[in-house]
Amino acid sequence: MNGTPLALDDLRVVDLTHYLAGPFSTKLLADQGAEVIKIERPGIGDGARRLGPFPNDRPDPERSGHFLYLNAGKLSVTLNLKTASGADLLRHMVEDADVLVDNFRPGTLERLGLGHEALSLINPRLITCSITNFGETGPYRDYVADELVLKALGGLVYSCGDPEREPIGIPFPIAQYIAGVYAYDAILAAEWMRETTGRGEHVDVSIMESILAPQEPMITQFVYSGTYWQRVGYRRKNLYPGTILPCKDGYVAVLVVTAAEWKNLCGMIGRPELPQDPRFSTPQARVANADTIDDMLLDFFRTRSARDVYAQAQRSGVPFALVATPPDLLGSEHLRVRDYYRTITDPTGGDWRVPGMAFKLSDSPARPRAVAPRLGQHNRMILGERLGLSSLELVALTAAGVV
């Protein structure tokens, strides 16, 4: 065991989050050593328990892939915050907590009497963070949304896809994930500030504002010059080759940015005379002759695997990439050498490999925990041992639907 403490192992987090954005932020806290007490609805739990994917497509709230990935290393306590007793237990819980995170709809905690001001009276050092779709203020505050709607309003859809067709939203939940990373930033910044002010802040994190990040330079470009990104479809319009093409098996991401890279590519496909050919000598000329370039590349790719084309290109100084599939990623030698994946064990003993840490710290390396909690697994530990409820009280609260 490493002798140095984990960076956050003295932080106690009360986690009211569910689904993806909030749980991702508290997962990042847990991975660095924070104690994260996840509060779930009695009998039902976090909706991510029903999201799957499930082993062999058999739904089981203890084996949902999303839930396991996002909640490994947290403690689970069930509490009905809509009951007076449940709200009261939460108030006890925040007495010695550092952080409380939620991703309910705006105003939910205030309505339950558990907003920042109310909890600050109990613990003025408590940092609270609310992650919402559009923020706690403004005309969209009460809008309903899913990933696609968030991405659409946040500018991640308009310029994605084929100009001949409708725009597309990329189908993985990066809007919610990146809001989770920003929330982690916000919480640690507030914790840093608390060292000086002695007071816990409230932070309002909006998913829509979080996904503006890729658009930030583009907004300035629009303000400066009136131009902005449009859909380009399968081929980049500003440089070429910039496309994705099939090989004997799988796809390779084809990209040439500099003149040197173009020359290297021509050499690689056995056409060293091409850089002199005026049809291909500038990025604009190559855009105009994209069909011819594709034919030459496809000719070379047809008999080779995507992995071989990618490896040969990188060896030749051409920035091709493998259009990696899950088996490619799980079998990656590079990621194996870097010991990237971690293994999560579900309550029936199944082992699943999931992404590891986004950053490696040399002196306080994360030691992520491997098990996600069963619904209410830590009720006795937290409510009984720590808050002092007797076994009989716990039974009564369970019967009353509070726990």
Place this chain on the structure above:
Amino acid sequence: MKPLTGVRILDLTQVWAGSKCTFLLAGLGAEVIKVESPRRSDIVRGAPGVLDPERVPNGDPGKRRYNRASTFNTLNRGKLGINLDLQTPDGMQLFKRLVALSDIVAENFSATVMSRLGLDYDVLRSIKPEIIMLSMPGFGSYGPERDNISWADTIEAMAGFCQRTGYDDGRPMYSVQAYPDPFSGIYGAAAVLTALRHRRRTGRGQRIEISQHEALLTMNADALLEYQMNGRIMGPVGNTHPFMAPHGVYPCAAEEEWIAIAVRDDTEWASLCGVMGGPPWTRDPRFETVVGRLSVRAELDAHVAAWTRGYAAEALQRQLQRGGVAAGRVASTRDLASDSQLQARGTFEMVTHPDAGTHPYAAAVPFHFTHEPMPPASPAPLFGQHNAQVLRELLGLSDEEIERLAEQGVISDEPEWARSEAEARLLASAAATAHAGTN
């Protein structure tokens, strides 16, 4: 107050991912000293031949184009700007003296550059034992794919995202949204804040390594799990959703106006039917349940599209949301710049830049502290703007010494590439004048 007041970052980052990281940290109050090369500058100042021509206000490059570039002026607000030629002994020595006065050194070069420069972590630590060093190469500092040339598109493909991006014909695409760059930067800030806290508790610095590839892969867990649990490879699906229908992007009245609609359950389906005024086709029993709707997606989408075509996107968004349907216009950059929610939230800060003029920019800190709102970040530095200030105030150099450094090209107020460009322009105009003179 700003949280990171008193924290100093010596910033060698460039282009996007690294600059985004220190942009956010500057917004949170860190003093960021961005160190450029007097020869190359940060290439997003518009260095020729590498990326798209940078956009400048009103298309006018002005006298100093490198101070008017949109990407640079976005991602470097709140920072001080100096340059030092690290290939010269003087430049290197000054850099090392700045390391001794800094808390963090940040860089996003490719994996071997810092050690080639003689500035790897061990060297930095020998200058300042508690230094925090952030490195963010595309594929990490070791491993067989370490030396991959990486652009945002490369990371997107290698992290498994292109394979899931596209229409439902299975053909993968680039998203062309470049999200791997800023997302790595946001993770970079997370790592720095973590390491700062560790140092506060233990007095110890450390080296942070972010493989941008690995950082992005944290957001692709569901595909890895679906494959392990069920052997399925999740490919491109257009705008369809496994449990929701209708779920898509539909055309509106004006060209290139679209609306995204997501009907999450049967209650919301009833709400949508209500907003549409309950046309007869909605009473088709196949549309009644989610399972039914999922099985006739294409037909359903055609009906919805025929209806949305009659409306303006923004008005339809309001109407659908009033009816309780998850919907939003597909916002272009132009739409974002005037979006009512972003305006109400103070997302844009008016900033006056001495060479670029007064414009709104996206806030450095996109989240909101209730008690301590973050004031707007200062404009991005002109090239070399703070050379004299930093060298004088932090390192105690005299004006004569600073002048000597400028004469020797260790520091400069103009990138070398721009100087050659200006010379070429001057020569061309001299030639044109000479030519005109012969007529």
